[in-house]
Amino acid sequence: MNAMLTALLATQMITALVMIGLILVQHGKGADMGAAFGSGGSGSLFGASGSANFLSRTTAVLAAVFFACTLALAYFGNPRPQTGTSVLEGSALTAPVPAPAASGAAQIPGTSAPLPAAPDLAVPPSPTKPDAGQIPTK
Template sequence: MLVLKNLIFVAQFLSALGIIGLVLLQHGKGADMGAAFGSGSSGSLFGATGAANFLSRTTAILAVIFFISTLSLTFIGSHKPKASAGVLEGVITPAPASAGANAGKAALPPVDAPAPGQDVPK
């Protein structure tokens, strides 16, 4: 379970870094005005709007990966395994003697027991 948790954490970390990088690469809405006046963005690798579509789709995919990994880590973190007794899990302990059986008897010393002070050598 620890290996799975670490893999999900790595996926979350990499997707977060990817989202940060892609958001910083994207142009704002005001940057489209420059393309109308011939700023040369139409000659880019993806075309005039191809870069925006590619970056926004990739950002959306990474955001979905980030949210799924976050929910997975939350679920794994909130799952608490059943507490076990360890080695003694299957051991059955005998029931203690009931107190009701000895309730009527007075606590008398055994007959063969010496009186107090009699067992001390002189």
């Protein structure tokens, strides 16, 4: 099993590197327009029209191999439960519950008493305005 994973990983890496090289060798759709105006980029290794078909088809095949290797690595890399065991046995619901953490003041070294409560910052209604603190309605 380990040898198969190694072979899949090596195949995926080699496929990715070759695909990167093929993509960088290909020219874009706008490159023909520049060649028509005399930029000198019309000469290529595979000829004027043969390179597009060969390189694009090879890139598509390599992309399919790359995705197949990725799916296979994801499938074999995911640990599956043993036969006869329940899915819930490994879940967090059946795991032991840890003790509740101490309050913030108890976690500070050197303090044993909790801090006093914060003062209430709510605005009291004004005695001069009967509708203070209320949203006016029409």
